[in-house]
Amino acid sequence: xxRSAAEHESHPGHGSVEQFRAIAELHGDIAWIVDCVSxxxxxxxxxxxxxxxxxLDDVRAEFAxxxxxxxxxxxxxxxxxxxxxxxxGDRSRERVVRQFELRLADGRTLPVEVSSTILVNAHGVAAxxxxxxxxxxxxxxxxxxxxxxxxxxxxxxxTPLSTIDGAIQRLExxxxxxxxxxxxxxxxxxAAVDRLIxxxxxxxxxxxxxxxxxxxxxxxxxxxxxxxxxxxxxxAAGREVVVELGHLPVSLRCQPSGLRMAxxxxxxxxxxxxxxxxxxxxxxxxxxxxxxFQLRDxxxxxPEAELETIFxxxxxxxxxxxxxxxxxxxxxxxxxxxxxxNISARNVAPAGAEFRIWLxxxxxxxxxVAS
Numbered sequence: 417x418x419r420s421a422a423e424h425e426s427h428p429g430h431g432s433v434e435q436f437r438a439i440a441e442l443h444g445d446i447a448w449i450v451d452c453v454s455x456x457x458x459x460x461x462x463x464x465x466x467x468x469x470x471x472l473d474d475v476r477a478e479f480a481x482x483x484x485x486x487x488x489x490x491x492x493x494x495x496x497x498x499x500x501x502x503x504x505g506d507r508s509r510e511r512v513v514r515q516f517e518l519r520l521a522d523g524r525t526l527p528v529e530v531s532s533t534i535l536v537n538a539h540g541v542a543a544x545x546x547x548x549x550x551x552x553x554x555x556x557x558x559x560x561x562x563x564x565x566x567x568x569x570x571x572x573x574x575t576p577l578s579t580i581d582g583a584i585q586r587l588e589x590x591x592x593x594x595x596x597x598x599x600x601x602x603x604x605x606x607a608a609v610d611r612l613i614x615x616x617x618x619x620x621x622x623x624x625x626x627x628x629x630x631x632x633x634x635x636x637x638x639x640x641x642x643x644x645x646x647x648x649x650x651x652a653a654g655r656e657v658v659v660e661l662g663h664l665p666v667s668l669r670c671q672p673s674g675l676r677m678a679x680x681x682x683x684x685x686x687x688x689x690x691x692x693x694x695x696x697x698x699x700x701x702x703x704x705x706x707x708x709f710q711l712r713d714x715x716x717x718x719p720e721a722e723l724e725t726i727f728x729x730x731x732x733x734x735x736x737x738x739x740x741x742x743x744x745x746x747x748x749x750x751x752x753x754x755x756x757x758n759i760s761a762r763n764v765a766p767a768g769a770e771f772r773i774w775l776x777x778x779x780x781x782x783x784x785v786a787s
Contacts (some may be wrong), residue, residue: 444463445461445463445548445549445550445551446460446461446463446464446467446468446548446549446550447459447460447461447463447546447547447548447549448460448461448464448475448546448547448548448549449544449545449546449547450495450544450545450547451543451544452499452534452542452543452544452545453543455495455496456476457472457475457476458544459472460472460475464549467520467526467549467551468518468520468521468526469520469521469522470521495545498512498534499534499542499545502534502542503541503542509534510533510534511531511532511533511534512531512532513529513530513531514529514530515527515528515529515530515552516528516530518549526551526553527551527552527553527556528549528550528551528552529549529550529552530547530548530549530550531547531548531550532545532546532547532548533545533546533547570616573612573616574613574616577609577612577613577616578754580605580609581606581609581613581756582753582754582755582756582757583756584602584605584606584609585606585756585776586756586776587602588602588603588606588776589705589706589776589777635669635670635671636667636668636669636670636672637667637668637670637672637675638666638667638668639664639665639668639700639707639709640661640664640700642668642672642675642676642679642709643659643661643679643698643700643709644659645676645679646676646679646680646682646683646698646711647659647698649679649680649683650683650686650687650696650698653687655687655692655695655696656694656695656696657695657696657697657698658695658696658697658698659698659699659700660697660698660699660700660701661699661700661701662699662700662701662702663701663702664700664701664702664707665702665707665777668707668775670755670775671751671754671755674751674754674755675751675755677747677748677751678747678748678751678752678759678773679709679711679773681744681745681747681748682711682748682771682773683696683711684744685744685745685771686711686713686715686769686771689713689715689716689769690713690714690715690768691714691715694713694714694715694768695714696711696712696713697710697711697712697713698710698711699711699712702777703774704774705776705777706757706774706775706776706777707774707775707777708772708773708774708775709772709773709775710770710771710772710773711770711771712764712768712769712770712771713768713769713770714767714768715767715768715769716767716768717763717764717767717768717769718761718763718769720763723760723761723762723763726745726761727745727746727748727749727759727761728746729743729746745759752773752775755775755776756775756776757773757774757775757776758773758774759771759772759773759774760772760774
């Protein structure tokens, strides 16, 4: 280290540099200094070899040889352009903080945070760039544990709330036969569920943990758009599809990604079991006090004895083709039931099966449904 210190004695900003070295080495982080005149590193703290496996000679050899992928190259990435902008008057580049994966000598990578500052001489000219490389793996692991714990809490609370939500929506859809006090109780229960789920979205959602102040995930979608997206999946597979749109609500309160997944399962099944020359028929309409999505194919249909069991967990029909987990229809059924709806299948003439999704009528948006 005496050589690097001696080399740096002749350059401006020496007092500030020495103070930086003394402070940085107290914390055991990797401290480094690059001379702005030569563009070469002139100092690397002793902890660099212990943490990264590289010493000052390794780094200087990299810079001198113009190697872009050598040891610690990412630490000083973009430095020439940064100095050019700083000299041109862009003071926003005086201090920079970045995070990335640092490649170590043994081939492993280490998540680090690099903070660096440009030091100027008495004439205001950039003399040195000093920086610190900090290991942030422990902080990332702690953040991951917090996200996992929060996700667990979110799931444990959201699942029973979604069950209550689905039940109350079913009751509301048939509320015409009950008295006004009962309907008011339904509304109070629904409002309480919405409020609790809103609190979880605000404080316990993965999105909230990942980015404070992030916008809430979408809690509604256009039924017509969902059907068109399903039709696009069919066309992307090189198959023909007919879309029949009846009267549909402009918006449906739901978790859009969940409904997209359920429709994708039905589309994938229809593509697998229907003749390539036969078009699929996608229908959307309002019926039975709710919104209905239907997908009809022209395949062999579902064995009559299995129409009630094909939505079971890990159940595969007796006429199943190829490999599969038996989870697709089960997952689709779970998503639809969380939304307070139901999914069913029947065979149609002259050939094929029709899968039907029914979702209760809803007014407005209010919350995200459970994942």
